[in-house]
Amino acid sequence: MSKGTEDLDNLIALMAKLPGLGPRSAQRAVLHLIKKRSLLLIPLAEAMHRVGSTARDCLNCGNICTQDICDICQSEKRRNGQVCIVEDVADLWAMERSQVFKGRYHVLGGTLSALDAVGPDELRIPKLLDRIVSEEITEVILALGATIDGQTTAHYIADQLPGVTVTSLAQGVPVGGELDYLDDGTITAALNARKAL
Amino acid sequence: MSKGTEDLDNLIALMAKLPGLGPRSAQRAVLHLIKKRSLLLIPLAEAMHRVGSTARDCLNCGNICTQDICDICQSEKRRNGQVCIVEDVADLWAMERSQVFKGRYHVLGGTLSALDAVGPDELRIPKLLDRIVSEEITEVILALGATIDGQTTAHYIADQLPGVTVTSLAQGVPVGGELDYLDDGTITAALNARKAL
Numbered sequence: 001m002s003k004g005t006e007d008l009d010n011l012i013a014l015m016a017k018l019p020g021l022g023p024r025s026a027q028r029a030v031l032h033l034i035k036k037r038s039l040l041l042i043p044l045a046e047a048m049h050r051v052g053s054t055a056r057d058c059l060n061c062g063n064i065c066t067q068d069i070c071d072i073c074q075s076e077k078r079r080n081g082q083v084c085i086v087e088d089v090a091d092l093w094a095m096e097r098s099q100v101f102k103g104r105y106h107v108l109g110g111t112l113s114a115l116d117a118v119g120p121d122e123l124r125i126p127k128l129l130d131r132i133v134s135e136e137i138t139e140v141i142l143a144l145g146a147t148i149d150g151q152t153t154a155h156y157i158a159d160q161l162p163g164v165t166v167t168s169l170a171q172g173v174p175v176g177g178e179l180d181y182l183d184d185g186t187i188t189a190a191l192n193a194r195k196a197l
Numbered sequence: 198m199s200k201g202t203e204d205l206d207n208l209i210a211l212m213a214k215l216p217g218l219g220p221r222s223a224q225r226a227v228l229h230l231i232k233k234r235s236l237l238l239i240p241l242a243e244a245m246h247r248v249g250s251t252a253r254d255c256l257n258c259g260n261i262c263t264q265d266i267c268d269i270c271q272s273e274k275r276r277n278g279q280v281c282i283v284e285d286v287a288d289l290w291a292m293e294r295s296q297v298f299k300g301r302y303h304v305l306g307g308t309l310s311a312l313d314a315v316g317p318d319e320l321r322i323p324k325l326l327d328r329i330v331s332e333e334i335t336e337v338i339l340a341l342g343a344t345i346d347g348q349t350t351a352h353y354i355a356d357q358l359p360g361v362t363v364t365s366l367a368q369g370v371p372v373g374g375e376l377d378y379l380d381d382g383t384i385t386a387a388l389n390a391r392k393a394l
Contacts, residue, residue, distance in 0.1 A: 005261075005262060005263065005267075005268060006263075007244065007247045007248050007251055007252070007263055008248060008252065008261065008262075008263070010244050011241075011244040011245060011247075011248050014237065014240055014241045014244050015241070017233075017237055018218075018226045018229065018230070018237075019222070019225050019226055019229050020217065020218055020222040020225065020226060021215075021217055021218070021226075025216070025217040027287070027290060028216050028217065028287065029215045029216055029217060029218075030248075031261075031285075031286055031287050032215065032216050033215070033245070033248070034248065034252050034261060037249055037252075040211065040214055040215075041245055041248065041249045042245075042246075042249050043211055044208075044211045044212070044245060045242050045243075045245035045246040045249055046242075047204065047207050047208040047211050048208060048230070048238055048239075048241060048242035048245065049239075049242040049246070050204045050208075051204050051205060051208050051227075051230075051231065051238065052234055052238045052239050052242055054204055055204070055205065055231050055234075064202075064205065064228075064231055065202060065205075066202065066203075066204055066205070070202075071202060088228075089228055090224070090225065090228050093224060093228075
């Protein structure tokens, strides 16, 4: 479109860069925003501005927060001595949704990757080794993806931690999953790890 | 989540209200925004703020713009005397995407509806009647939805405009559409309006 709608076009173009939105759905979202100007557009602009100026990585675990140290690291209700290692913050949030893990987290910020030249120092691995000592951690739970890079990273970390119990999430059939839709690797893993009823 | 992530939770909750995003995809979008803070989050907050303060309805046709009168109404390249009537701005944008209509628009802002108590004065129909005279409009193209309310509105408008050529968009098989997937009404309309090759 032309000059007078520059602001609108710019907003649509930016919205279209969000994951899950394309050019058409961005247009629809922008029209919705304009219709709900005071209820949605203005509060959203302000919330983004605030998050843009306050959000940062927790200095201890790498979670996203608005202080130096995140709530989970500060909480007195969470179990000490147990740390769950995840690849990124999305994985941490996924773990938190299940509300079953009560220990602490450590966000690596990626996985080791020979192809992409990501070594231990590019990740938060040195900080992890510090925390193992300073927080007297006795159990490390590896919640890394079942990809080659994820598993390489898991083995590398396990090698660095003699004297610490290292476990990883179980592999198997997803709850509610149908066998018919599962890939061979998952079925093999589930069969090998079968349990007595 | 808890106090320290209030800003984040608030942003996620607002994003989840956008059409096309749910709670999970809003989380993903927010993480993406934080990763691309200077490239996406800050510009998006500013673009929203700007649109929030400048966007308004064109006083003439009802299109969304940032001036009193929109570009399409102001343009000297567009044909005078021909006006396309649409239900809302999304429909106007859809027409503009096809780049085939070169006249002016008029956005009704809805359709007549007995159930929802929407009468002619709730829509931009009086303004349309003014424009017919002041802009010497000779052809009105009705691009309203093929719903009962849309067709009622079309007939009402046609009745108000003696001496003006009133047409409506053709109904038929969508380009690229397969007969198998079409509803009976569309097939009936397409058959009744069949053309000699």
